[in-house]
Amino acid sequence: MEQQKGYKQELRGNWWxxxxxxKRYMLREATVLPLVFFLSxxxxxxxxxxxxxxxxxxxxxxxxxxxxxxxILALIAAFYHAFTFFELFPRVMPIRFGDKLLxxxxxxxxxxxxxxxxxxxxxxxxLHFGGAQ
Amino acid sequence: xxxxxxxxxxxxxxxLFSAGGVCFAVFVPAAIIVFGMLAPLGVIQLNFDQISLWFxxxxxxxFIGVVICLPxxxxxxxxxxxxHDLKLGGGLLSVIICYGAxxxxxxxxxxxxxY
Amino acid sequence: xxxxxxxxMVQRYLPESDSHAETSHxxxxxxxxxxxxxxxxxxxxxxxxxxxKEELDPSLxxxxxxxxxxxxxxxxxxxxxxxxxxxxxxxxxxxxxNKAELTIEPLAHFTVExxxxxxxxxxxxxxxxxxxxxxxDTSATIVNKQTPAQLAKYKxxxxxxxxxxxYSACPQFGLNPEFVGPGAIALAHRYNLDSxxxxxxxRMPLLNEHNGVWSCTFVGFCSEVCPKGVDPAAAVNQGKxxxxxxxxxxxxxxxx
Numbered sequence: 153m154e155q156q157k158g159y160k161q162e163l164r165g166n167w168w169x170x171x172x173x174x175k176r177y178m179l180r181e182a183t184v185l186p187l188v189f190f191l192s193x194x195x196x197x198x199x200x201x202x203x204x205x206x207x208x209x210x211x212x213x214x215x216x217x218x219x220x221x222x223x224i225l226a227l228i229a230a231f232y233h234a235f236t237f238f239e240l241f242p243r244v245m246p247i248r249f250g251d252k253l254l255x256x257x258x259x260x261x262x263x264x265x266x267x268x269x270x271x272x273x274x275x276x277x278x279l280h281f282g283g284a285q
Numbered sequence: 286x287x288x289x290x291x292x293x294x295x296x297x298x299x300x301l302f303s304a305g306g307v308c309f310a311v312f313v314p315a316a317i318i319v320f321g322m323l324a325p326l327g328v329i330q331l332n333f334d335q336i337s338l339w340f341x342x343x344x345x346x347x348f349i350g351v352v353i354c355l356p357x358x359x360x361x362x363x364x365x366x367x368x369h370d371l372k373l374g375g376g377l378l379s380v381i382i383c384y385g386a387x388x389x390x391x392x393x394x395x396x397x398x399x400y
Numbered sequence: 401x402x403x404x405x406x407x408x409m410v411q412r413y414l415p416e417s418d419s420h421a422e423t424s425h426x427x428x429x430x431x432x433x434x435x436x437x438x439x440x441x442x443x444x445x446x447x448x449x450x451x452x453k454e455e456l457d458p459s460l461x462x463x464x465x466x467x468x469x470x471x472x473x474x475x476x477x478x479x480x481x482x483x484x485x486x487x488x489x490x491x492x493x494x495x496x497x498n499k500a501e502l503t504i505e506p507l508a509h510f511t512v513e514x515x516x517x518x519x520x521x522x523x524x525x526x527x528x529x530x531x532x533x534x535x536x537d538t539s540a541t542i543v544n545k546q547t548p549a550q551l552a553k554y555k556x557x558x559x560x561x562x563x564x565x566x567y568s569a570c571p572q573f574g575l576n577p578e579f580v581g582p583g584a585i586a587l588a589h590r591y592n593l594d595s596x597x598x599x600x601x602x603r604m605p606l607l608n609e610h611n612g613v614w615s616c617t618f619v620g621f622c623s624e625v626c627p628k629g630v631d632p633a634a635a636v637n638q639g640k641x642x643x644x645x646x647x648x649x650x651x652x653x654x655x656x
Contacts, residue, residue: 158519159430160511163574165372170480177619181367184360189308190317191357195390198349198397201340204333215325223321225332225624227314234310240618243634244641250550267311274315278329284520291605295614296644366617370571394608 180236183229190226238263298375305359308351316352363388404491406500408541409436439490446485462516474561477505482565482625523564526580530588546559550595557630558589566622579615582622582632589635604646613639
């Protein structure tokens with residue numbers, strides 16, 4: 153019996169431009185790019201702890217307008233990542249009690265509460281104790 | 286069955302990506318707000334001696350773990366898979382460069398802590 | 401029938417007229433054909449295709465069977481999104497007063513055999529490979545009982561009708577046809593979670609491969625298009641947890 157070969161179109165690197173869903177996926181993945189910037193300046197900051205003069209230089213670097221803008225972008229990226237990441241978690245690890253499933257919204261809310269708690273704790277720690285003695 | 290048959294490191298990279306993803310979502314925003322916004326804008330004063338003291342404790346180790354090392358592996362994993370998705374790479378070379386960079390970053394930060 | 405008219409653009413491919421059927425240059429033999437189809441609130445895409453075949457062009461080829469979203473035969477790309485023809489309605493593609501417009505193409509990421517018919521073997525051989533059946537005790541005296549809780553664990557994943565829409569949605573499958581894919585992995589997971597099944601160790605080696613669960617990046621479009629709410633993305637990513645455990649165990653004990 154003769155095999156019909158048919159045809160198949162090969163996917164090109166721009167497949168994700170074809171649908172909003174895919175564009176949002178690429179945006180979600182791209183949130184790590186501002187993160188890489190923040191990690192770089194944090195690494196510089198860690199290195200600057202070797203010397204108080206270097207530390208002050210790092211603080212001036214962090215106050216540079218472009219750096220502040222990039223860090224705001226990193227914060228937006230962190231929140232978009234969190235928003236998408238928290239939605240995935242209950243699907244990877246569904247929590248069940250007998251035959252009842254814990255609603256995904258509970259798990260999502262719990263994760264956001266953790267973000268708020270950690271952030272509030274960290275910020276107030278530095279507000280009260282990070283300054284000059 | 287041979288213990289190592291068909292084994293590869295994907296679960297490791299995925300595990301680090303997942304842990305790093307939790308850190309990126311839960312701990313990194315706080316770090317950005319404090320060090321990237323409140324401190325440079327003068328709302329928070331950073332005292333070198335106090336920061337150095339905290340950093341040299343176990344808290345400093347945990348800090349670089351959740352704010353630098355794990356997010357670095359999270360970023361590496363996404364960049365490596367992103368290159369594959371864009372048909373720009375994603376093969377062995379991408380794996381070495383991406384996770385290698387994350388490993389170097391982590392080592393550098395840990396080195397300072399131990400120093 | 402009211403005077404609502406829908407412009408239906410259909411992608412055609414007639415291999416008997418394709419002198420390049422054996423090679424890869426098919427562009428000239430693939431063409432869009434436009435049809436005017438009357439419709440009302442109840443007209444589905446499948447109804448439209450049958451109207452075209454019966455009244456306008458009998459050469460148009462497409463698969464269908466149950467008309468009620470349970471057989472999985474009538475998958476097409478509708479305006480670029482994988483859908484079941486019997487489950488989509490022309491009333492959702494209205495562009496103006498009494499007018500509608502839509503484009504129908506064959507399911508993406510599969511080889512097109514003719515018009516809207518694709519070669520489903522590319523999905524079916526992955527499905528076969530995960531051994532999607534209960535592998536239980538060979539003793540014939542065992543009575544398989546299951547509590548509601550045990551059923552709840554896998555029930556959602558058992559709703560799969562093998563329609564293949566998830567494969568058309570999945571860019572990782574589009575980039576790499578060796579990826580076992582959302583549907584097959586969801587079914588593997590369905591059996592691994594079934595308390596009556598004893599075959600998990602036989603399925604894990606395939607799932608543990610690069611082309612198993614590890615090709616997935618949780619794009620999630622598969623779950624978005626699934627007509628039965630299976631959520632294959634959840635199954636594949638739960639599969640990553642299982643695979644990680646399985647590979648760790650294998651490293652220490654040699655079994656999965």
